[in-house]
Amino acid sequence: MTGRHRLRPIVTIGAVVWLAMVAFHAIAYTALPWVHPYAERTGQGASNFRRPPSWAHWFGTDKTGRDVFSRCVYGARMTLLLTVAAIAVAIVIAAALGIGAGYFRGRVDGAVSGGTDVMLAFPPIILLLFLTAYFEGRHVAGIDLTRKWLVVIGLIAVAIPQLVRVIRANTLSEAGNDYVMAAKAIGSPHHRIIGRQLLPNLMPALITFTFTGLSLLIVAESGLAFVGQSVPPPEPTWGRMIADGRTDLNTLWWLSMMPAAVLFLTVLSCNLVGDWLSQRWERPETRV
Amino acid sequence: MGRYVMRRLVRLCLVLFAVSVITFVVAREVPDQRVDLTIAGPGATESQLAEVRHQWGLDRPLPAQYGTWLHNVFTGDLGRSSAFNTSVSSLIRHRLAVSVELMIAAQVLALMVAIPLGLWAAARAHSATDTAITGGSLALLSLPPVICGPLLVWIFALELHWLPSIYSEVHWVSDPWQSARSLALPAVTLAIALVAVYVRLLRSDMIRNLQRDFIVTAQAKGLPRRTVLTRHALRPSLASLLTAAALNVGVLVGGAVIVEYLFSIPGMGSLTLEAVSRRDLQLLQLCIVTLAAVVVVANLLADVLHAAIDPRVRTEGPAR
Numbered sequence: 001m002t003g004r005h006r007l008r009p010i011v012t013i014g015a016v017v018w019l020a021m022v023a024f025h026a027i028a029y030t031a032l033p034w035v036h037p038y039a040e041r042t043g044q045g046a047s048n049f050r051r052p053p054s055w056a057h058w059f060g061t062d063k064t065g066r067d068v069f070s071r072c073v074y075g076a077r078m079t080l081l082l083t084v085a086a087i088a089v090a091i092v093i094a095a096a097l098g099i100g101a102g103y104f105r106g107r108v109d110g111a112v113s114g115g116t117d118v119m120l121a122f123p124p125i126i127l128l129l130f131l132t133a134y135f136e137g138r139h140v141a142g143i144d145l146t147r148k149w150l151v152v153i154g155l156i157a158v159a160i161p162q163l164v165r166v167i168r169a170n171t172l173s174e175a176g177n178d179y180v181m182a183a184k185a186i187g188s189p190h191h192r193i194i195g196r197q198l199l200p201n202l203m204p205a206l207i208t209f210t211f212t213g214l215s216l217l218i219v220a221e222s223g224l225a226f227v228g229q230s231v232p233p234p235e236p237t238w239g240r241m242i243a244d245g246r247t248d249l250n251t252l253w254w255l256s257m258m259p260a261a262v263l264f265l266t267v268l269s270c271n272l273v274g275d276w277l278s279q280r281w282e283r284p285e286t287r288v
Numbered sequence: 289m290g291r292y293v294m295r296r297l298v299r300l301c302l303v304l305f306a307v308s309v310i311t312f313v314v315a316r317e318v319p320d321q322r323v324d325l326t327i328a329g330p331g332a333t334e335s336q337l338a339e340v341r342h343q344w345g346l347d348r349p350l351p352a353q354y355g356t357w358l359h360n361v362f363t364g365d366l367g368r369s370s371a372f373n374t375s376v377s378s379l380i381r382h383r384l385a386v387s388v389e390l391m392i393a394a395q396v397l398a399l400m401v402a403i404p405l406g407l408w409a410a411a412r413a414h415s416a417t418d419t420a421i422t423g424g425s426l427a428l429l430s431l432p433p434v435i436c437g438p439l440l441v442w443i444f445a446l447e448l449h450w451l452p453s454i455y456s457e458v459h460w461v462s463d464p465w466q467s468a469r470s471l472a473l474p475a476v477t478l479a480i481a482l483v484a485v486y487v488r489l490l491r492s493d494m495i496r497n498l499q500r501d502f503i504v505t506a507q508a509k510g511l512p513r514r515t516v517l518t519r520h521a522l523r524p525s526l527a528s529l530l531t532a533a534a535l536n537v538g539v540l541v542g543g544a545v546i547v548e549y550l551f552s553i554p555g556m557g558s559l560t561l562e563a564v565s566r567r568d569l570q571l572l573q574l575c576i577v578t579l580a581a582v583v584v585v586a587n588l589l590a591d592v593l594h595a596a597i598d599p600r601v602r603t604e605g606p607a608r
Contacts (some may be wrong), residue, residue, distance in 0.1 A: 011423075117299070118306045121580040123542035126560065130576055133564045134314050219432040223542065226434045227549050227561055239434055246438045246550070250446040257442065260435045268430035275426060 012276045015269035022266055026077040053254055060254035062245075068254060071236040072262050078237050082148070082230075083217040086155035091210055093156070094163035099202065101164070102171025103194060112168070116161040124220040125227075128154040132229055148231055151224065155217045162216065163209055170205045174198060204281035208274050215270035222263055238263045292595050300588045307580045312354050315573040361574075369571055372562075376571065379559070380578055387548070387555035388582075389460075391540045393471050394478035395533060402483045403522075403529070406490025411517055413495050421487065429484035433546040437477045441550070444473060455553040474551045478543045482536055489532050493525040527597040534590030538583045 053060045059068035101112035122130065131154040138145050174180070175198065183193045224230040225239025233240070238259045245255030341347045360366055366376035409421040431439075445453035451472050460467040497503065498521050506516045545557035552558070556579060563572035 114302070117303050118310075120538065121303055121307050121584050122576070123538045123545075123579065123583060125542045125545050126576055126579055129545075129560060129564055130311070130314075130572075133567075133569065133572055215430070219434070220542075222434045223432065223546050226546055229561075229564065242434060242438055246441070249438060249442045253442060256438045260438060264430055264435050267432070268427060271426055271430050 008276070012272055015272035015276075018265055018269045019273065022076050022262075023080065025073045026080045029073050029077060053258070059258040060252070062252070062255050063248075068241075068258050071241060072238070072259050075236045075238045075241060075259060076262070076266075078231055078235055079218060079221055082151055082221055083155060083214060086152050086217055087159060087210060087214050090156045090159035090163060090213065091206060094160050094167055095202075095206060097160070098164040098167025099171045099194060099198060102168040103175050103190075103198065105172075109168075112164060116164050119157065119161040120165075124158040124216075125223045127158055128220065128224045129229060131157070132224075151221065151230055154224075155221060158220050159213050159217055163213055166209060167202070167205070170202060171198065174201055204277070208277040208281065211270050211274035211277065215267045215274065218263070218267055218270065289595065293592055296588055296591045300584050303584050304577075304581055307584075308358070308577050309354065311573045311576050312357060313350065315569050316350065316353065361577075366574065369568065372571075376574065380556070380574060383554060383556045383559045384578065384582075386457075386553060387541075387544055387557060390471065390474055390478065390547070390553065390555060391537070391544060393475040394482065394540060394543075397475055398479040398482035398486060399529070399533060401479070402486035402490060405483075406487045406494065407517060407522060409487065409491045410494035410498065410521070411513075413491075413498075418491075422491065425484040425487040427484075428480050429488075431480050433477050433481070433543045433550070436480050437473075437547060437550045440473050440477055453551070455551045457554065474547045474553060477547050477550075478540060481539065481543065482533075485536060485539075486529060486532065490525055490529055493528050494521050497521045497524055527594060530597075531590045531594045534586045534593065537586035541579050541583055 051061045059072060061067055062071075097112050101109040119127070128151065132147060132150045135145050135150055136147060143149060180193060180197055183197050188197075221230060222237070222239030222242070225237040226243045228240065228243065230237055230239060241259040242256050242263070245252065245257075245259070249256055338347070346353070364377045366380075368374065369376045369379060372379055405421055405425075409418045412418050441453045444451045452470050453473070454470075455474060456466065456470045458466045458470065503516060503520055506520045507513075511520075541557075544555060545560060547553065548555045548557035549561055556575060560572065560575040560579070563569070563575055
């Protein structure tokens with residue numbers, strides 16, 4: 001009970017600060033003088049090639065003179081855009097399915113669990129590869145399915161079954177409580193019990209899942225980008241920057257390792273915040 | 289037990305059926321990959337195309353085509369891949385063997401590291417050691433293959449020159465040392481995230497076990513602490529650990545795609561990526577179904593294993 005609790009607040013604050021910083025860079029990048037001079041979109045414009053990290057180029061420059069720091073910021077923009085959009089949609093759908101399955105049980109549960117079983121049979125990156133390979137360039141429901149759309153749809157499909165599983169488990173234990181029984185006894189309709197009793201009590205779990213799910217999706221997207229199947233160039237993504245730099249690791253280590261460090265800190269921060277929230281709210285089943 | 293296994297088996301078949309139908313329908317319906325165009329070649333007339341379609345059974349209704357496909361899968365006659373110029377079934381068999389070897393190596397490695405660490409952390413719960421182990425495992429959890437793969441290559445292959453950075457295909461019977469050396473970095477890369485999952489699981493499970501009555505009894509009998517920990521507390525936790533190991537095969541398959549790409553290992557993951565880049569979408573469908581089958585069979589094993597060890601599961605249904 002000692003060391004852990006003294007260290008914890010500092011680490012968690014660090015994680016929140018890091019996430020805020022990444023989000024701030026992703027949103028306000030055009031106004032930031034330390035990002036902008038080198039880059040419109042690609043980070044090109046630096047006069048120096050293959051420079052190691054320095055005061056002028058915090059993360060060094062690559063073979064064509066692009067500033068790695070600027071590219072990391074644009075990568076942050078793309079990665080966060082894709083994953084945050086996906087998790088926002090996924091958490092709403094998964095909450096509806098998971099709470100429905102956990103509350104009504106029976107047939108609803110059977111259908112939802114069967115569906116998630118099928119979706120869970122696809123490992124995340126395989127599901128993403130499947131969607132991008134077969135559906136790219138097609139038109140469905142008026143949407144031109146570009147790579148960006150497909151990655152978002154794929155990430156939603158990756159997140160949903162995992163989220164449904166944990167939300168369902170939490171709903172099952174929550175719906176067994178006396179207050180739900182009492183609400184049923186006084187004749188509250190289902191929508192009232194779910195909306196007024198269950199949802200507020202599940203809120204802490206849902207917020208926690210948003211962070212753990214976000215780390216899951218960031219990892220999945222970077223994996224897809226690593227094998228070159230996420231958003232195509234020239235749009236930089238962290239995963240592809242790591243993959244591109246790996247052939248020059250022995251001389252230009254910063255090309256790969258700087259984006260890798262940024263990715264690591266971001267995933268770690270999401271996990272730390274998720275872990276902290278789940279301990280704070282004492283939820284046992286909060287790991288996606 | 290028999291009935292429980294049957295129930296799980298039926299579920300497995302249903303899931304696999306659904307996966308194969310979904311991928312089959314999608315693969316046949318993609319317009320720019322029409323099989324008849326691929327076979328007849330560009331510039332074929334409409335009547336030639338119709339003949340090809342008839343010859344290959346592509347004009348039959350989709351369920352009938354699916355039936356033929358399923359029959360071919362079970363008889364192992366999947367034809368030849370034009371992109372790879374070999375028989376598809378032998379291609380998949382070879383690639384799968386390589387991937388399974390890699391995954392088993394990673395799984396064994398992860399368990400070998402995680403069990404002592406989890407035990408240690410649980411035995412000294414809330415001490416500085418425990419904080420270091422749980423904190424460290426949270427950091428490891430944030431090291432997906434995308435990050436730790438290049439990092440390990442940089443440190444151990446390029447800077448220290450201890451291990452090769454590229455996989456060389458030597459059989460482990462003919463040259464075990466070379467084979468182990470070339471598998472070391474890929475297996476460690478795959479194992480790292482798993483270690484974190486297993487340590488966290490084992491630690492919390494054992495801390496729960498250590499508060500049970502039978503531990504108090506064992507301690508009251510005057511058994512040494514070591515015996516209480518390994519014999520009484522670890523045993524029941526191993527069941528849930530093995531289940532978690534089988535359930536994590538999905539994570540392993542996903543990681544294998546990245547690791548095989550990074551180290552140029554000719555396994556299922558790299559075959560899947562090659563099928564994508566060569567636009568061989570029929571082969572891609574087979575790869576996806578094969579990998580899904582690996583995951584689903586592993587999950588079945590997890591359920592059966594869990595039920596065999598813990599009788600409560602058989603009656604209550606699988607733990608979720």
